[in-house]
Amino acid sequence: MSRSLRLVLLFWLLVLALSACGSTALISRAAVEPAVISPNADGDTDVTRISYTIRRPSTVSIYFVDEAGNRHYFRREQPRAPRDYNVLWGGVIDGRVLPDGRYTWVIEATDERGRTEQATGTLTITNADTDPPRFENFAINPKVITPNQDGIDDRAAITYYLTKPVAEIQVYLLNPRQDPDEPNPKYPLAETERELKPTEPGFHFYDYDGGIDRGADPPPDGDYIVVAEARDFAGNHTVITGTLTIAQGGKPRAEIVRGEVTILNPVTGDRNVPLGGALIFTATVENYGKVPIRTAGPWPGTVYRSTQNFNTLAYETGEDSWFEQSGTWRFGLNFESNFGQDWPFRYAVGRREDLRCELVDGREQCFLDPGKRGLVYGTIIWEHIPPRNPFRIWGGLLHEDVEVVNNYADVQEVQVADPRQQR
Ligand SMILES: [Ca+2]
Numbered sequence: 239m240s241r242s243l244r245l246v247l248l249f250w251l252l253v254l255a256l257s258a259c260g261s262t263a264l265i266s267r268a269a270v271e272p273a274v275i276s277p278n279a280d281g282d283t284d285v286t287r288i289s290y291t292i293r294r295p296s297t298v299s300i301y302f303v304d305e306a307g308n309r310h311y312f313r314r315e316q317p318r319a320p321r322d323y324n325v326l327w328g329g330v331i332d333g334r335v336l337p338d339g340r341y342t343w344v345i346e347a348t349d350e351r352g353r354t355e356q357a358t359g360t361l362t363i364t365n366a367d368t369d370p371p372r373f374e375n376f377a378i379n380p381k382v383i384t385p386n387q388d389g390i391d392d393r394a395a396i397t398y399y400l401t402k403p404v405a406e407i408q409v410y411l412l413n414p415r416q417d418p419d420e421p422n423p424k425y426p427l428a429e430t431e432r433e434l435k436p437t438e439p440g441f442h443f444y445d446y447d448g449g450i451d452r453g454a455d456p457p458p459d460g461d462y463i464v465v466a467e468a469r470d471f472a473g474n475h476t477v478i479t480g481t482l483t484i485a486q487g488g489k490p491r492a493e494i495v496r497g498e499v500t501i502l503n504p505v506t507g508d509r510n511v512p513l514g515g516a517l518i519f520t521a522t523v524e525n526y527g528k529v530p531i532r533t534a535g536p537w538p539g540t541v542y543r544s545t546q547n548f549n550t551l552a553y554e555t556g557e558d559s560w561f562e563q564s565g566t567w568r569f570g571l572n573f574e575s576n577f578g579q580d581w582p583f584r585y586a587v588g589r590r591e592d593l594r595c596e597l598v599d600g601r602e603q604c605f606l607d608p609g610k611r612g613l614v615y616g617t618i619i620w621e622h623i624p625p626r627n628p629f630r631i632w633g634g635l636l637h638e639d640v641e642v643v644n645n646y647a648d649v650q651e652v653q654v655a656d657p658r659q660q661r
């Protein structure tokens with residue numbers, strides 16, 4: 239064997255021995271380029287590329303050591319298979335852009351036998367945008383809502399002043415209970431439509447009703463965390479939280495039982511009345527939903543003259559609660575060619591004994607609870623002859639400012655006897 243051949247063999251034996259005991263470099267071709275960045279979202283060297291090759295299965299950490307010696311971890315002990323890696327980084331650690339300064343970057347790998355290697359270099363950060371977006375005067379009012387369309391505390395106003403333009407913004411309710419039955423415990427809030435875009439700085443307003451006005455069921459009753467989070471263009475991320483409690487939430491559901499309204503002349507038992515005579519009526523209202531429904535007088539038993547309506551009665555008696563109120567439920571009678579006031583004859587959906595009445599914010603409020611029925615009855619004195627005679631009359635269940643349930647319930651024909659025609 240020639241001397242040169244022996245040398246070649248020796249060389250290959252060495253190579254084999256070295257690779258057999260795994261002592262080739264664990265990290266190679268490590269680089270962070272460019273070495274100077276200005277993370278301020280102006281489009282000019284805002285990011286750097288971190289690239290490296292891992293030669294054997296390892297756990298890898300990447301961090302930046304500032305001039306005071308503090309480590310800022312970008313990656314921490316993450317398993318890495320052997321291959322090339324590269325990732326863009328814009329100076330953000332834990333939602334904050336690192337401040338200006340000279341940093342030592344460190345890529346550190348530990349293989350399965352516990353051997354650790356490092357690659358290091360220098361990175362300079364200049365003109366960093368370290369000003370995070372802020373939610374000033376973040377407020378939720380009221381803190382407890384009852385989204386059930388009864389006009390009392392049905393909605394919360396969520397307001398804040400956003401201090402700078404942001405790339406992303408999210409406002410949502412978080413269910414801290416993480417119920418297994420409730421797999422998606424995040425409820426996004428839609429900002430109230432205004433000229434200002436959600437991502438623009440300025441005053442922002444969310445009018446939250448649990449989604450009920452769009453026909454959705456509100457989130458289940460309970461305590462929620464209201465979360466607002468924003469990320470600016472440089473990557474600064476801010477989260478602010480508050481609390482909101484939902485109680486008695488749900489779509490109210492009630493009806494006139496069987497759609498029946500009994501209307502008659504109590505003397506003759508039919509629906510013909512002399513001028514000045516009375517018609518009486520009865521109906522039953524049932525709350526078949528899961529939330530109380532709110533009601534207000536005039537109370538069952540009230541006598542209306544045909545030229546009156548609930549507004550004129552409210553004026554005459556000084557009963558403010560008898561005027562139309564958003565969210566109130568009342569039974570009403572309507573008839574053809576009334577005096578322009580729709581549903582002139584309105585009544586509470588039950589007698590006081592059918593209802594639960596209590597003081598809410600210093601005013602008495604009455605509710606028909608779920609599963610309960612209310613009896614409604616009253617008298618109309620026909621002291622005028624409507625332009626159309628005979629005329630049709632019918633019942634309805636009014637959810638004021640929301641909808642009329644059971645419109646045209648039990649349409650019936652009434653005739654007021656005209657004394658002039660009887661001569
Ligand atoms: Ca820049």
Ligand SMILES: [Ca+2]
Binds near residue numbers: 387390
């Ligand atoms: Ca309510």
